[in-house]
Amino acid sequence: MNFKIILLIVVACLAVVFVIQNVSAVTVSIFFWEISLSLALLIFFVLAFGFVIGWFLHSLFAYQKIKKEVTDIQNDMRLQK
Secondary structure (H helix, E strand, C coil): CCHHHHHHHHHHHHHHHHHHHCCCEEEEEECCEEEEEEHHHHHHHHHHHHHHHHHHHHHHHHHHHHHHHHHHHHHHHHHHC
């Protein structure tokens, strides 16, 4: 069997065990909102939010780096003329 498939099955089993063990409801209060949901869902949403923020920041920094490189190349080409 492929190593990636085995690893995926192991991670999926661990995720199922995690969800089964963390089904208790917790209440989250932020400002004037109050939400009650399972602990496993709360952790999933926090991780997903962190992933999205990290992906956005990585894309932003990569864009800024490429933009700077393009600007530098354009400036070098102007100086060569």
